Amino acid sequence: MTTMAHALTDSRTMLRRQLLHLRRYPSLTGMLIGMPVIFLLLFVYVFGGAVGTAIGGGRAEYVNYLTPGILLFTVAGAAAGPAISVATDMTEGIVDRFRSMAIARGSLLTGHVLGSLVQNFLAVLAVLGVALLIGFRPNATPIEWLAVFGVLLATAFALTWFAVALGIVADSVETASNTPMFLSLLPFLGSGFVPTETMPAGLRAFAEHQPFTPIIETLRGLLLGTGIGSSGIVALAWCAGISLASYLWAKRKYNARTTR
Amino acid sequence: MTTTVHTRPAVSVAGLRKTFGEKVVLDGIDLTVTEGTVFALLGPNGAGKTTMVRILATLLPADGGSIRVAGHDLHSDPDGVRAAIGLTGQFAAVDRLLTVRENLRLMADLHRLGRTEGGRRVARLIERFDLGESAGKPVSLLSGGQQRRLDLAMTLVGDPRLIFLDEPTTGLDPRSRHAMWQIVRELVAEGVTVFLTTQYLDEADQLADRIAVLDHGRIVVEGTADELKRRIPGGHLLLRFTDPAALRAAADALNTTHRDDDALTLQVPSDGDVASLQAVLGTLELVGAKPDHLAIHTPDLDDVFFAFTGAPATTNPASEETR
Known part of the structure; x- marks a missing residue:
């Protein structure tokens, strides 16, 4: 029982450390918010007229179509945060200090994950705010809004653990800041920016079966009332699978990590 | 109790x-x-x-x-x-x-x-x-x-x-x-x-x-x-000369352990006590080889290091950094 209590206390301490990091290094969070906002504006105002017409509507319809994808793009981009912060800890002496102390082993990683979820929450709120300002008009009920945040949380949790593992295995902070970038591509290679039906066959097959598409379809359904079908359950299954696999990978690599 | x-x-x-x-x-x-x-x-x-x-x-x-x-x-x-x-x-x-x-x-x-x-x-x-x-x-x-x-x-x-x-x-x-x-x-x-x-x-x-x-x-x-x-050879005097001839003369007259012809130095075993110092200086006076510089070296850990690992240690942190 005390082990459990210690784990909670230590994780809280490590979360406090991460929150201090967020305050001391606001430019990282700024970048994680700025990128999706720029893409949102770019796609709505530059491509929005043409793409909106093509999918049957106009710029106003395209804001609605695009926003769920941009929200996922935000969460995918935010994965760079924990990858960088974990890799920084791993390449500096501080990780040895933590590991030579009688603290709950996992608390360092838990602190990074919780800190990243806070960062994700801030980023999603900011991007959602900009989307609403430029004409995003969801029709979600309060329950559906809760579900939207639930799905985003599940996704952020999965991608954060994945990024933590990448941060541990990276041999430098630079590598760690680059490797999660492919995650930001996935919303493009799915139903985030244009419907998958418009893609060539091979790409379309990939787009329809990669994990981000069911997540986007679920968000879109909850926010705008389009059909969700089996996407919800598939999305959560992907999140659970990625979370578990990444958690186990991160834990194994963290424990095995000895010298650098 | x-x-x-x-x-x-x-x-x-x-x-x-x-x-x-x-x-x-x-x-x-x-x-x-x-x-x-x-x-x-x-x-x-x-x-x-x-x-x-x-x-x-x-x-x-x-x-x-x-x-x-x-x-x-x-x-x-x-x-x-x-x-x-x-x-x-x-x-x-x-x-x-x-x-x-x-x-x-x-x-x-x-x-x-x-x-x-x-x-x-x-x-x-x-x-x-x-x-x-x-x-x-x-x-x-x-x-x-x-x-x-x-x-x-x-x-x-x-x-x-x-x-x-x-x-x-x-x-x-x-x-x-x-x-x-x-x-x-x-x-x-x-x-x-x-x-x-x-x-x-x-x-x-x-x-x-x-x-x-x-x-x-x-x-x-x-x-x-x-x-x-204590486990390593004792200390020595380090004598430096300005003139190769004086170095040779001194080397012939003294019981030296090490001779460096380039640096013009000699090492003579000594505990660093005054009596042995006087004896060495007396001998040098006698053969007319006047050292320009004299240093007393008592054994330090550097010698230990050298004796047991066969390599000199770093004694000066500054030289380590500038290397």
């Missing part, structure tokens, strides 16, 4: 082995560190010093041997070991984004000291390590010496009875170096056991009760600084 005070070993190691792949890094190490003393592990770069510390501090598993640290078996009770030790590694283990005070607070929280006790210890350590003026500054703005002091202060938040210092003064300027030595002496006076590694002979000589010389994964010699010095 009588009580017996046992001085139990703070560290006892028998038959410790560690290999990285094919490379044997530690090859059958036996050593004992008595509580309340300073033990110095001395060795050149790559001798295995850091590996040794990382194993004792539970960061790295040993491949073989039995090890007890602070009364706990390293293999079966690593958390017991961790609760009793403090580690200050070679690279400042500080959080650069946090301030000095926040770093110390972090340690206090991880030791679960509570608000009041934690705050008290943090304040005391800031005072003791002369970090008051920079307490609110982010660590990234501190000098190297200040970072190293903070590093050690963080190690002390948990009040460890056994401290590992891995090359605590490497890269420090002389003033910071002496400040660090002073802190180590104060810790020992409080009853803390210190296990330190160093490549500087004077550091081991200054601080350590016992010294073990590690070379290629083996302890080649162990003892007090005096014991080690």
Whole structure:
């Protein structure tokens, strides 16, 4: 029982450390918010007229179509945060200090994950705010809004653990800041920016079966009332699978990590 | 009723082995560190010093041997070991984004000291390590010496009875170096056991009760600084001449151990006492070979190092840095 209590206390301490990091290094969070906002504006105002017409509507319809994808793009981009912060800890002496102390082993990683979820929450709120300002008009009920945040949380949790593992295995902070970038591509290679039906066959097959598409379809359904079908359950299954696999990978690599 | 005070070993190691792949890094190490003393592990770069510390501090598993640290078996009770030790590694283990005070607070929280006790210890350590003026500054703005002091202060938040210092003064300027030595002496006076590694002979000589010389994964010699010095050839006089003829004349007349024709120097065995000094100078006077310069060399750990590892050690941190 005390082990459990210690784990909670230590994780809280490590979360406090991460929150201090967020305050001391606001430019990282700024970048994680700025990128999706720029893409949102770019796609709505530059491509929005043409793409909106093509999918049957106009710029106003395209804001609605695009926003769920941009929200996922935000969460995918935010994965760079924990990858960088974990890799920084791993390449500096501080990780040895933590590991030579009688603290709950996992608390360092838990602190990074919780800190990243806070960062994700801030980023999603900011991007959602900009989307609403430029004409995003969801029709979600309060329950559906809760579900939207639930799905985003599940996704952020999965991608954060994945990024933590990448941060541990990276041999430098630079590598760690680059490797999660492919995650930001996935919303493009799915139903985030244009419907998958418009893609060539091979790409379309990939787009329809990669994990981000069911997540986007679920968000879109909850926010705008389009059909969700089996996407919800598939999305959560992907999140659970990625979370578990990444958690186990991160834990194994963290424990095995000895010298650098 | 009588009580017996046992001085139990703070560290006892028998038959410790560690290999990285094919490379044997530690090859059958036996050593004992008595509580309340300073033990110095001395060795050149790559001798295995850091590996040794990382194993004792539970960061790295040993491949073989039995090890007890602070009364706990390293293999079966690593958390017991961790609760009793403090580690200050070679690279400042500080959080650069946090301030000095926040770093110390972090340690206090991880030791679960509570608000009041934690705050008290943090304040005391800031005072003791002369970090008051920079307490609110982010660590990234501190000098190297200040970072190293903070590093050690963080190690002390948990009040460890056994401290590992891995090359605590490497890269420090002389003033910071002496400040660090002073802190180590104060810790020992409080009853803390210190296990330190160093490549500087004077550091081991200054601080350590016992010294073990590690070379290629083996302890080649162990003892007090005096014991080690006694085990090597005695001291000598170093005579320097300005004229090769005088050097030759002196070399013929004296019992020399070493002659350097380029530097025009001679080494003559001597304990450095006045009588033998006068005898040498008398002989030189007689043959008309007047030395330009004379130095008395009493055996130091450098000689020990040379004698037991077959390689000169780094004695001067400055020359190490500029290399």
